[in-house]
Amino acid sequence: MSGWLGPQEWAAVxxxxxxxxxxxxxxxxxxxxxxxxxxxxxxxxxQFVNVLxxxxxxxxxxxxxxxxxxxxxxxxxxxxxxxxxxxxxxFRWTGAALAAAVMxxxxxxxxxxxxxEAIDPKLEQAAATLGATRMRVFxxxxxxxxxxxxxxxxxxxxxxxxxxxxxxxxxxxxxxxxTRTLPSAIYAFLQVPGGEAAAMRLVVVSxxxxxxxxxxxxxxxxxxxxxxxxx
Amino acid sequence: xxxxxxxxxxxxxxxLDVSFEAAAGLTVLFGSSGSGKTSVINAVAGLSxxxxxxxVVNGEVLSDSAAGRWVPPHQRSLGYVFQEGRLFPHMxxxxxxxxxxxxxxxxxxxxxxxxxxEILGIGSLLERRPAELSGGEKQRVAIGRALLARPKLILxxxxxxxxxxxxxxxxxxxxxxxxxxxxxxxxxxxxxIAEVARLATTVVALKDGKVDRVGPxxxxxxxxxxTPMGPRAVGAVLDxxxxxxxxxxxxxxxxxxxxxxxPQLSHAIGDQVRVRVAxxxxxxxxxxxxxxxxxxxxxxxxxxxxxxxxPGAIVSVDTxxxxxxxxxxxxxAAALALEEGVTCYAVMKSVSVAPxxxxxx
Numbered sequence: 001m002s003g004w005l006g007p008q009e010w011a012a013v014x015x016x017x018x019x020x021x022x023x024x025x026x027x028x029x030x031x032x033x034x035x036x037x038x039x040x041x042x043x044x045x046x047q048f049v050n051v052l053x054x055x056x057x058x059x060x061x062x063x064x065x066x067x068x069x070x071x072x073x074x075x076x077x078x079x080x081x082x083x084x085x086x087x088x089x090x091f092r093w094t095g096a097a098l099a100a101a102v103m104x105x106x107x108x109x110x111x112x113x114x115x116x117e118a119i120d121p122k123l124e125q126a127a128a129t130l131g132a133t134r135m136r137v138f139x140x141x142x143x144x145x146x147x148x149x150x151x152x153x154x155x156x157x158x159x160x161x162x163x164x165x166x167x168x169x170x171x172x173x174x175x176x177x178x179t180r181t182l183p184s185a186i187y188a189f190l191q192v193p194g195g196e197a198a199a200m201r202l203v204v205v206s207x208x209x210x211x212x213x214x215x216x217x218x219x220x221x222x223x224x225x226x227x228x229x230x231x
Numbered sequence: 232x233x234x235x236x237x238x239x240x241x242x243x244x245x246x247l248d249v250s251f252e253a254a255a256g257l258t259v260l261f262g263s264s265g266s267g268k269t270s271v272i273n274a275v276a277g278l279s280x281x282x283x284x285x286x287v288v289n290g291e292v293l294s295d296s297a298a299g300r301w302v303p304p305h306q307r308s309l310g311y312v313f314q315e316g317r318l319f320p321h322m323x324x325x326x327x328x329x330x331x332x333x334x335x336x337x338x339x340x341x342x343x344x345x346x347x348x349e350i351l352g353i354g355s356l357l358e359r360r361p362a363e364l365s366g367g368e369k370q371r372v373a374i375g376r377a378l379l380a381r382p383k384l385i386l387x388x389x390x391x392x393x394x395x396x397x398x399x400x401x402x403x404x405x406x407x408x409x410x411x412x413x414x415x416x417x418x419x420x421x422x423x424i425a426e427v428a429r430l431a432t433t434v435v436a437l438k439d440g441k442v443d444r445v446g447p448x449x450x451x452x453x454x455x456x457x458t459p460m461g462p463r464a465v466g467a468v469l470d471x472x473x474x475x476x477x478x479x480x481x482x483x484x485x486x487x488x489x490x491x492x493x494p495q496l497s498h499a500i501g502d503q504v505r506v507r508v509a510x511x512x513x514x515x516x517x518x519x520x521x522x523x524x525x526x527x528x529x530x531x532x533x534x535x536x537x538x539x540x541x542p543g544a545i546v547s548v549d550t551x552x553x554x555x556x557x558x559x560x561x562x563x564a565a566a567l568a569l570e571e572g573v574t575c576y577a578v579m580k581s582v583s584v585a586p587x588x589x590x591x592x
Contacts, residue, residue, distance in 0.1 A: 125278050126317040128304040130331030130380045140330075144321045 009198055011177050012185035013205055019093055019181055020161035023100035024154055027108050035112035057106040061166025068099055068171040095172035096179045100161035108157040115149020148221045155217035159210050182206055234258060234288050234416050238274050240281035247440040256432030257410040257417040267440040268420045272388050275418060276311055277304035288384045308338060310377030312387040316369040318361035324372050325357040331380025338381040341413055347375045351405060367398035374405055385409060385417040406430055428452060428468050428507040453554035455537045455545040465545055466509040467556045473502045486552035492526040504589055510545060513557035514578040517567050527579040533569050548577050
């Protein structure tokens with residue numbers, strides 16, 4: 001198997017998996033929070049938050065990448081402050097993960113929000129009358145019932161993170177072994193003569209990972225739906 | 232053991248202004264839809280927060296807007312049975328039942344898990360999920376879940392409204408047992424006069440967001456001016472005791488010494504029952520009737536005759552068995568010269584008491 005892909009290609013695949021995994025993991029908790037707030041709370045500026053969350057979906061990815069660079073670059077407002085405490089995003093794989101997380105965030109929030117809105121708030125009220133605090137209601141009623149949607153959203157976010165290109169290359173460039181993810185690698189191979197074969201191999205890998213993620217989410221969603229008793 | 236409620240709240244075009252006190256037992260909040268009864272029970276549960284409210288249950292102040300006190304629902308020690316059951320779909324029946332139980336460790340148990348399962352007959356359902364239950368089974372589990380939350384107050388919001396007639400008949404007795412076997416105050420919302428007649432210790436009748444009547448069930452229901460569902464739904468309630476089951480299929484009851492014959496009841500001899508006698512099933516006679524097929528004839532004295540704009544009149548008759556209401560025409564009332572103080576006989580066909588109108592007391 002290792003003979004099939006060159007070391008550079010393996011590096012790109014491994015990096016992409018790592019970036020996508022951490023992007024997904026980093027986005028899930030804020031994603032659930034934002035989705036819950038949008039689904040269940042009325043607050044001032046709700047429409048603004050909604051637009052902000054969805055902006056990466058409609059903005060040119062390069063523009064998002066540039067905004068990330070301005071904000072989280074070593075000269076950026078947040079970036080320079082984070083650098084003081086030793087956290088650097090610019091031109092690191094962590095930056096690629098951040099870019100992927102931001103780009104995947106709207107998909108994640110949409111999916112979770114839909115699944116929260118499908119839960120009858122009366123069930124949460126019932127739990128409260130039985131003595132459950134808000135926190136307990138969330139973890140014992142809301143979260144289990146939104147699990148299929150949460151999972152679908154996570155897989156979608158993972159797939160999106162695997163494929164993220166524009167914002168990533170703008171924010172953290174295309175450094176082999178550091179920020180050269182699968183799409184960046186495919187792009188790079190296509191820029192050099194004779195790179196088509198390597199590019200095609202990586203495309204095949206992309207297809208396998210994407211299809212695998214979709215199948216996995218489908219299977220998990222069905223199992224959970226059966227367990228939750230909703231179909 | 233008492234519940235005191237005072238709520239004031241103005242919505243668009245609808246003012247809720249309700250105050251009542253209820254003694255121990257089952258208090259029915261009765262009214263048509265839009266009368267505000269669900270708003271009241273949700274304020275007691277803490278699911279809504281009216282502009283002005285003071286709610287005291289067994290001496291514990293759950294809400295007092297003047298003092299700025301408001302206890303959130305999860306600290307109110309409730310057992311709330313909702314119309315739609317609201318069982319948690321992702322949990323088994325067992326875990327639904329135990330949901331509130333584990334959160335109320337500090338409080339005294341109302342009934343043990345095994346007792347509740349036995350009383351409600353849900354032992355065979357424990358490992359199932361709500362989606363696999365019938366409507367009646369769901370409501371039984373919902374009652375069990377409320378009981379096991381170690382409540383100090385049981386709330387029920389039209390718990391039978393979503394069920395068909397046979398299922399209603401299946402669930403009603405459980406509320407009678409709740410009322411009779413546990414010393415818990417119960418607040419029960421309904422728009423069914425049959426449920427009021429069968430379950431209520433105290434009736435709080437609501438109309439357009441205000442309290443129309445408050446009082447013991449028998450008193451409110453035998454008030455001839457109380458016609459919330461129109462004159463056709465008027466009917467008094469008699470308390471009676473099962474004396475014996477006759478061989479010809481009739482059950483003899485004794486209402487304060489007056490014998491009443493009803494089609495065979497399933498109750499045991501000695502049981503206290505409530506019989507609702509619909510006013511339109513009662514015939515009045517000035518003389519002791521003879522040669523009549525009706526079995527139940529009770530002598531009494533006319534207490535009042537009320538008539539509205541229509542052709543009908545409601546005559547209330549005080550008898551030894553209790554107050555009986557009769558709905559007759561104004562013409563008959565005039566022909567018989569029925570007025571306050573005259574003696575008359577109330578004639579009830581024994582078959583006129585429908586089974587759903589007979590409740591355990």
